[in-house]
Amino acid sequence: MQINRKAAAVGALALAGTLLAAVPAQAASAPKSDGAKAVCKRLPKTQERITKAIDRLNGDATMVGSVARLQQRVADAKAAGHTEIYTYLNDRLTFRKSLLPTLQTRQNDLKAVATWCAAQPSPEASK
Structure with missing residues (x-):
């Protein structure tokens, strides 16, 4: 013991x-900094990715990933009487619709970030 x-x-x-x-x-x-240098470096790709996502969400019913296409699928499921599928797709539709304002807010925020990044001195100028 x-x-x-x-x-x-x-x-x-x-x-x-x-x-x-x-x-x-x-x-x-x-973290030792706020990562501003990296954010500015990735800014163009980030802006492009958000713009593509907004365009996709706003697309018509023929565009995969659009709100309109998912609305059509929800309507088709309801008309066919597929209650479980309707519920599942409708919940996805609710989430997808909520993405649009979030992405638009990010897009506006990135405009301000782009302005800030442009006002910063370039690394070559400090040498």
Whole structure:
């Protein structure tokens, strides 16, 4: 019984030491900046991706991924009496409709980011 207590005590001390040693490593992984340089670098691709998503959502019933196409599928499921399919597709439609205002907000936010990035000095100018 005495050996088990000693082993448990040694194990507990080893675990505590490991946890204390991990704290500085976690602190070192904290971000050192807001990542503005990377955001500005990725800005054109981000703007393009959001524009494509908005165009797709606003597309007509022939465009895969559009709200109109999903609305048509919901109507078809309802007309066919497929209640479970109707419910599933209608929930997807509700979510897809909620994406549009979110993406439009992001698109407007990126316009302000683009203006800010353009006002920053270029890295070559500081050399």
